[in-house]
Amino acid sequence: MSDTLYSHVFDWSPAEPSKLFYQSGSRQPMFERALGVHVWTRDGARYIDASSGAMVSNIGHSNPRVIAAMREQMERGTFAYRLHFESEPAEQLATALGRLSPPGLTRVFFASGGSEAVESAVKLARQYALARGEADRTEVIARFPAYHGSTFGTLAVTGYDPLTRPFRAMFRDMPKIPAPRAYLDRDNLTDEEKGAKYAEALREKIEAIGPKRALAFIMEPVGGASTGALVAPDSYYQRIRDICDEYGLLLIYDEVMTGVGRTGKFLAAEHWEQSPDIVVLGKGLGAGYAPLSAVVARADIVEAVLNDGGFMHGYTYAGNPLACSAGLAVLKEILHHDLIGNAARMGEKLKERLTALMKRFPFIGDVRGKGLLLAFELVQDRATMAPLPKEWNAYHRLVEIAYAHKLVIYARRTRGGDEGDHFLICPPMIVSDADLDEIMDKLTTSLLVFARETGLEDHDA
Numbered sequence: 030m031s032d033t034l035y036s037h038v039f040d041w042s043p044a045e046p047s048k049l050f051y052q053s054g055s056r057q058p059m060f061e062r063a064l065g066v067h068v069w070t071r072d073g074a075r076y077i078d079a080s081s082g083a084m085v086s087n088i089g090h091s092n093p094r095v096i097a098a099m100r101e102q103m104e105r106g107t108f109a110y111r112l113h114f115e116s117e118p119a120e121q122l123a124t125a126l127g128r129l130s131p132p133g134l135t136r137v138f139f140a141s142g143g144s145e146a147v148e149s150a151v152k153l154a155r156q157y158a159l160a161r162g163e164a165d166r167t168e169v170i171a172r173f174p175a176y177h178g179s180t181f182g183t184l185a186v187t188g189y190d191p192l193t194r195p196f197r198a199m200f201r202d203m204p205k206i207p208a209p210r211a212y213l214d215r216d217n218l219t220d221e222e223k224g225a226k227y228a229e230a231l232r233e234k235i236e237a238i239g240p241k242r243a244l245a246f247i248m249e250p251v252g253g254a255s256t257g258a259l260v261a262p263d264s265y266y267q268r269i270r271d272i273c274d275e276y277g278l279l280l281i282y283d284e285v286m287t288g289v290g291r292t293g294k295f296l297a298a299e300h301w302e303q304s305p306d307i308v309v310l311g312k313g314l315g316a317g318y319a320p321l322s323a324v325v326a327r328a329d330i331v332e333a334v335l336n337d338g339g340f341m342h343g344y345t346y347a348g349n350p351l352a353c354s355a356g357l358a359v360l361k362e363i364l365h366h367d368l369i370g371n372a373a374r375m376g377e378k379l380k381e382r383l384t385a386l387m388k389r390f391p392f393i394g395d396v397r398g399k400g401l402l403l404a405f406e407l408v409q410d411r412a413t414m415a416p417l418p419k420e421w422n423a424y425h426r427l428v429e430i431a432y433a434h435k436l437v438i439y440a441r442r443t444r445g446g447d448e449g450d451h452f453l454i455c456p457p458m459i460v461s462d463a464d465l466d467e468i469m470d471k472l473t474t475s476l477l478v479f480a481r482e483t484g485l486e487d488h489d490a
Contacts, residue, residue, distance in 0.1 A: 043059055043071070058070035058071065058072060058074065059071040059072075062091070063078070063090030063091055064089075064091045065089045065091075065457070066089055066456055066457050066460055066464050067090075068437070074435060075435060076432075076435045076436065077435065077436055077456075077464065077467050077468060077471065079436055079437055079438050079455070079456050079468045079472070080438050080453055080454070080455050080456070081313075081317075081455050081456060081457050082317060083312070083439065084253070084286050084291070084312055084313070084439065084453065084455045085312045085313065085315075085316065085317045086316055086317040086457050087290065087291060087313035087317075087359070087363070087368070087457055087458050088359055088362050088363060088368060088458060088459060089457040089459040090317070090457075092318075092359075092362060094358060094361075094362060095316075095355060096318075097358075098355065099319070099354055099355050099358070102118060102350055103351060105350075106350065107349075107350070107351045108349060108350070108351070109350050110345075111343075111347055111348045116348065116350035116353065118351075118353035118354040118356075118357055119139060119349075119350060121353075121357055122137075122353045122356050122357045122360070123137035123139070123323075125357065125360055126310070126323060126325055126360075127325065129295050129296075130296065130325045131296070131298060131303070131304035131305070131308075132304060133304065133327045133328060133329075134304070134305075134306075134307075134308060134325045134326060134327055134328075135325075135327075135328045136325070136326050136327070136330075136332075137323055137324065137325050137326075138153070138323065138324040138326070138340070138347070139321065139322070139323050139347050139349075139352075139353065140323070140324070140344050140346075140347055141320040141321065141322060141344060141347075141352070142311060142322050143177075143178055143283075143286075143309070143312060144177075144178030144180045144183045145178075145180075146285065146309045146310065146322035146323060146324050147178045147186070147283060147285070148178065148182040149309075149324045149342060150247075150281050150307045150309050150324045150326075151169055151182060151183075151186070151245070151247070151281070152340075152341075152342045153307065153324060153326060153331070153340065154169070154244055154279045154281065154330075155244060156337070156340060156341065156342075157279065157330045157333055157334055158244055159337065160333040160336070160337035161333065163241075163277075165241045165242050166241065166242060166243065166244040167242060167244055168203060168204055168242045168243050168244055169185075169203045169244050169245045169246070170203065170204050170205070170231065170234055170235070170238075170243060170245070170246045170247070171186035171188060171203055171204075171205055171206075171247050171248070172188060172205060172206055172208040172209075172248055172249075173188030173207060173208060173445065174188045174208055174255040174256050174443075174444070174445045174446065175187060175188045175189070175205075175208060175248070175252070175255050175256070176188075176253055177247060177249075177283055179192065181196065181199065181200045182200075184196060184200055185200050185201060185202055185203045186247055187255075188205050188208070188255065188445065189441075189442075189446040190445050190446040190447055191442070191446040191447065192446065204234055204237075204238055205234075206230040206231055206233075206234050207227065207230055208227075208252065209223070209224065209227035209228075209259070209261035209262065210256065210259060211223040211224075211227065211261070211262055212395050212397065212414070213414050220262040220263065220264070221262065221263075221264040223262045223264075224261055224264030224265035224266075225264055225265075225268055227261065227262075227265055228264075228265050228268035228269050228272060229268070229272075231269060231272050232272050232275075232276075235272070235276050235278070240276050240277075243276055243277075243278050244278065244279065245278050245279040245280070245281050245306075246269065246273055246278050246279075246280055247281040247283055248269070248280075248282065248283065249282075249283045249286070250266070250282055250284065250297035250300070251286075251292055251297050251398065251399050251402055253283075253285070253286040253287075254286075254439070254441045254453070255441060255446070256443065256451075257397070257404035257405075257406060257441065257443055257452070257453060258397050258398030258402050258403055258404035258453060259397060260398065260399060263301060266301035266303050267301065267303070270303060270304075270305075273306075279306040279307060279330070280305040280306050281305060281306065281307045281308075281309065282296070282297075282303070282305040282308045284296055284297055284298070284309060284310055285309055285310065285311035285312050285322065286311075286312055286313075286402065287399075287402060288308070288309075288310040288311075288312075288313060288314070289310060289312075289313040289316075289359075289360070289363065290313065290363050290368055290369040290400075290458055291313055291372060291400055291401055291402050291455070292372070292376075292398075292400035292401075292402050293369060293370075293372045293373030293376055293399060293401075294373075294400075295369060296308060306326070307324060307325070307326045307327070307330070308325045309322070309324055309325075310322060310323045311323070313359075314356050314359070314360075315356050315359065316355075316356075316359040318355040318358075318359060319349075319351060319352040319355035319356070320346070321352040321353070321356045363458070368458040368459060369458070371459065371460070372400040372401045373400050375456075375458075375461075375465065376398070376399065376401045376402075376403065378462070378465060379401065379403060379454065379460075379465055380396060380398065380403055382465065382469050383396045383403060383405055383454065386405070386472075386473065386476065388488065389473075389487060389488050389489050390476050390480060390485070390487060390488070391411060391485075391486050392407050392409070392411075392417070392480070392485045392486065393405050393406070393407060393408075394406050394408030394414055395408075395414075401455055401456060401457075401458060401460065402453075402455055403453070403454045403455065404451050404452060404453045404454065405451065405452055405454070406443055406450065406451040406452075407423055407427075407450045407451070416443065416444060416448050416449040416450065417449075417450055419442075419447065419448035419449075421483065423450040423479070423483075424440040424441060424442055424449075424450035424451070424452070425440065426479065426482075427440065427450070427476070427479050428440045428452070430478050430479055430482075431471065431472065431475040434474055435471065436468065436471035436472060436475060438452050438453065438454060438472070439452065439453040439455070441453075454468070454472070456468060
């Protein structure tokens, strides 16, 4: 009786108008299945996922061992509220993350996504200041451009105008310093001097707002969507650490995109032998199998907060056993199959091939990144790095062309969100030489079509 009564509720047809809404009302082909680095749609088309979704599917799609681990946990139970019960998957995953993180970072707080985890890290920093009797420390310094999340709290430290502009009247914007976009500079400074120059902007900002008010500095060690795999000069990283130590700021590394192996190290911080005070993980931690993120913090920070009345923060799904079982299985897959090493090796090959495209297409102004977090930027003039006319919407158009050629890439505006065009090429860490061939063939064809549409130069034409 009840099945008949409610049958209309579940009677759905792909032909009817969608009831969903996200950023826009545009429609996409219906997903059917995914395996490895490929995704199939219901019409039978096969796409190569050269961006790992949104830089999430680090170990590829439909890994049978991860699915088996999740199935086993589902048969035992899918939810255990953290205030009522501990769960073995959460304890195991927290222990593993602490052992893989820089010395001293041994305490872990789980959440479901990058925005949640960044906000948790900022709140932890604030409560640590309160526990130490430093109530005036309220300012979290960030960079512009930068992306740290979409909640009000994380928008306050995000520097990407299209996302922050509509809501700026509703939150208190945090102070910003310039992101270290040394590739745009036209000066005679050495790389070491450039790194020092950008780092010293932090000191200037601390002095401007008042050292007693400065709480923390948050940064992406390798840029994400807002700056397109931006890597600072090597000298930048230690100088930033020294300035934070000098003024008593906590250093927060947002490794939501870079962490868990994508850059060819477990943490991008390892490329510069850095040990931040708090690290934020996401995306590749759950790798698309379950919503999962984490804050990994120094033990003394956490103990001070817990001893001062506890961490006044939480989420319903924090430490969810099903999500943590997925994360644990993902981590085992990465370590047991040396996917971090593969990310380093294949990333070097991919970067060389992307750089080689600059000879053919002079409108590619820069190729940058670490491991399999890579990007290229389009410009009008490589000598001045002037961006393409923003009304061309190149960041959107090239993605459309690539999609038509069954290649999935990821794009954003480079210069703060209103102009500039960069494209992230970040395939899963299981990518093979044959996969790179397929990506490069489709990308080259897409760039050729774009050049013909816009009248830009193609040196092979």
